[in-house]
Amino acid sequence: MRAPHLRLLAIFLGLALAMPAAALELVSVRVEGLEDEAQRDNVLAALSLEKLNPARRRALTEARLSFLLRRAPREARQALEPFGHYESQVQTEVERNGELVSVRVRVVPGEPVRVRKREIALSGPGQSDEVLARRIARLRPREGQPFVHSVYEDGKASVDRLLAERGYFRARLDAHRVEVTRAERTADIALSWDTGPRHVLGEASFEGHQFREGLLENLVPWTPGEAYDQARLVQLQSSLAQLDYFSAIDIRPEPGEGEDLEVPVSVKLSPAKRSVWSAGVRFGTDSGLGLTGGLERRWVNDRGHKLDLLAGLAQRRNDLAASYRIPAFRWIDGWYTGSARLQQEQVNGINSELLEVAGSRSGRLGNWNLVAALNLRRERFEDAATGFDYSYSTLVYPSLWAQWSESDDPLYPRRARGLTMELRAGSAALGSDIDFVQLRAEGKLVHSVGRRNRLLLRAEIGTTVSDEFPSFPPSLRFYAGGDRSVRGYGYKDIGQFFIGTDGRRYVFGGKHLAVASVEYERMFNRTWGMAFFVDAGDAFDSRASFDPQVGAGMGLRWRSPVGPVRVDVAHGFGSDAANSVQLHLNIGPDL
Template identity: 40%
Template sequence: MPRLPHRLGLALAACLVAGPACAAKVARIDIQGVADPAVAQNVRTALSLNDELDKDLSARRLNYLLRQAERETREALEPFGYYSPTITIRRSDRDLPVGQRAEPPATDADAVDDPDDGDEAGTDGGAPAAASTTPRRDPKRTLTVDIQIVLGEPVRVRREQVDVDGPGAGDGGVREALAAFAPREGAVLDHTVYEAGKKRISNALLQHGYFDADLASHRVEVTRADFAADIDLRWTTGERYRLGEARFQQDPKPIIRDDLLQKLVNWEPGAPYDAAKLDRLRRSLVALDYFGLVDVSALPENASERTVPVEVSLSPAPRSIYTVGASYGTISGPGVNLGVERRYLNSLGHKALAQLDYAKDRKALTLQYKVPAFAWLDGWYTASLQAVDEVNPYINSRRVEFVASRSGQYNDHLNLLASLHVLRERWLINVADDGEGGLSPLPYRYGSYVFPALEATYVDVDDRLDPRRGAGGTLLLRGGRGGADGNTTFLQVHARVQWFHGFDADSKLILRGEAGHTFSGSFLDLPPSLRFYAGGDRSVRGYDWHEIGPRVEVDGDVYYTGASNVVTASVEYERYFKGPWGAAVFVDSGSAFEGKRPDMHTGVGFGVRWRSPVGPVRIDIARGLKSPDSPFTLHFAIGADL
């Protein structure tokens, strides 16, 4: 049996004697001196030591990782412009058993390379450190590693030359991307910002059809001594490609006529290539709701004479949608919901819907027929008929309404709707003196109205389901003539706005506002469906539905008459703490009123938030401040704010 070299034998004997004393664990890495969370996270991710947390490490392996940490930290700071930081790394024993003594920090003599780790291997040929031949007193050491960083002066851009040569130099979208490039002269050389700016220009060239564009020069020169960087970026674009004919493929069989779908194509063959036109076609096809899969693909590799063919692959969605559900409302009582929708009745894309909402104190039947509209703006021609019977402490009303409308998507954020309404309503909410000092209900009142309405809906947010940044709102203008004698006229304007501001990934501020006014010489002749109310969900929490505003009482029953004006406002702060769960606090205020001065009612409260798979769920508890006897109210909502 060959004899082991003397020194190697001593080392093996030392480890056999020490046993588990060779092992240590790093429980935590503290990174100090870096205020930016993104920079600190990049440092932590770059550390090989971070992958070894809570693992048994030999002394040599641990010391090697500590030595590597200085280099890894330095490299992790460079993408943020810090090329000359001062880095100090310390380790300390932690959580020692009672009676054990902490060992001193590692010295240079301890920091030897691990011969078992490939490129880490190495030896100076000397004898092992004396400490390695002595058994450790603490076989279960737990260490904390502190990385202290002094960032120093960052590297700043001294010169930047970013340009495009060729036909694309005059393209508006490309020039816009060039103008938005960062970092500019004098700014810190943040490589993340630099790469994003470079990618923005490359994407603009591709989206505008410069498929032959080439990055002729891409160089960043850093002079550490001067804390300066010089950027040189230049593209040559080549000729711009053109859009070809759009070809539709419906699989497994066509359900909608091709000539109908061709009306959605918003370019003529030979037009300059623009990816925004393809995206508009895709969104128009999705909005039709005929297809479960919509794929719009440009194929520049199949271009002929720089004309790019466009392939549109479509798979039909299920033709019928059936809905069955249960409901409960504090006003309407328990109920059921039944519905059926036909996504497409024929190859012309007509749709039909029938829906029944049947609750104890509210019944509604809705019938709807829709025809796709492509002239001027994508949208729908819609005819709907709705019958509603509602009797509760707030209202006694029965109405039938026919609506003919035309909707149109003006742009990515603005949708317009023009409609004509024919309304017949019977209601009872007013009272009169019965001649004996009491009040008695008036007979039912009737009114028939014909009026047009214009509505604009604007939404510009980062996420429609759970917005954190942006704004949205609606503006409604309607007016006409009617009443019992046909001589009552009215004109209404009603606006709602919402604004979202995210402070970070887990918190945001929400501001809401509402204002409405009715111009009419005989407001009491207007039916309840044309009046304004306040109170309840999405209005002033802390008060019941429609509770705020004019009211009358008859034999203990309260009738809320509605008003010609409404104004509400809300401030809400929302924060998520762990996973999908969060909380909110809010203040709401508002009133439905007659005259010029509102009788403002304010409610305060808090709520629970849950980001469920089907949308945000909000449960709020609120209390009105108008009266010391005001009860607490519970409010529940599910779905998007907008």
């Protein structure tokens, strides 16, 4: 009689075992105990628990969870070895809320393995190369520092790159050994390179361009037989790109085999579109709403001459400009330029008309962009002090403009510095109505504060020396106020002023200028951010009349695909602002 009962019991147990166990859901995996973000991320990425896809996280069984928990300590310890931690202690904890499971991985990294001894050597002709010697001296990790695998490999790769950049194309790594003694927590490094001979630069050949022979050859910044340096090729690439003649530039060194150490350089070019027409709508706080159009003739002939035409029609300013540029590559890369400009402008209710003709020579010397010019300006402007009768000014003067800058990124720098200076000097002996000397300088500094914050500083000063300043034209006087000056004030709203016969306040500029700005920027992500700023400045005739006008506000920052866009709202607190609130729109790089 017992057999039927046993059979029923066996069937019941079999059905119970065949039923699927209740599924668990893995909600989160956290790594604790590691302050270094890179170590924490590497451990998390190595855990099989973290690698589970969403479907498997929702269908996790007890058996699978137990298996993965047993693997976690070994995976975490292996993930920390590249950072020099070979004796890490790892514990796992599971938190349950019904079927929901959270896993916490606690890590005690322990003392890292440190470099006890380094033997790094160069042999061959390159052992006397000072540039290579400095790179070797800066290699990390140094003695006493934790042996981090990525730092070691990056340093080794940087030497390999530098050898190639310096023309040691036959260099080889003879020894690369690291001996780790876990018991003593030490690592001994041995590296040795045989540099081989250094190659020399050969002739540069140009293909695919549209110019007469000899024009582009003047841009080559080396003479054949000079020691190979990749920086020279980069310099040539930059010079060709700045010409705006080509849509594609391919520069390739072609080192030979055997005993030949000369490296010919092949430059393959593709012409860009020859004529570029432009038309659009523009808006600026200085000019108002308007239209603009132009023609750029990238090359007029096989000598590489350029022609630019530009016309603008706006509420408060109309422009018509033309320039003709001739290549000047023999001394320093640059241009001979002849230009003419007509401008009609209204600033603070005062109308002016300007004709300017200039001849200039531009060039780049080191990190400096330079322009030397001879200028002729004929200006007619309303004189509000005499009831808006027209006054006339004729100035002939040489000028020198210089700009220097360095940054880690041309559009969105985290560290950058820039300086711009301009000098003008007019004399009656040259045909000017008055004698004068004018100097202006502007400096900018960008400094990162953490990963998402930047501090932006700006200062501008200017001075005019002339015994006949009342006859100085409005277009060359100093003003402050506007998007790129003191925000919270209108364009050219700050300066010496008088009350006209109509009872209106007219700003006519000053002999001297002093402006300063402090801005703090916080980016919420890679695209959007906010900024807070304080600006102050004045355009004045004497120390007694110096009255800094202060503006402060906040703004939105958008890192657009074409460059930074800044939208600011600012309040002016000085007497020139009349408690106004101004909206400012600014587009372009920080320097």
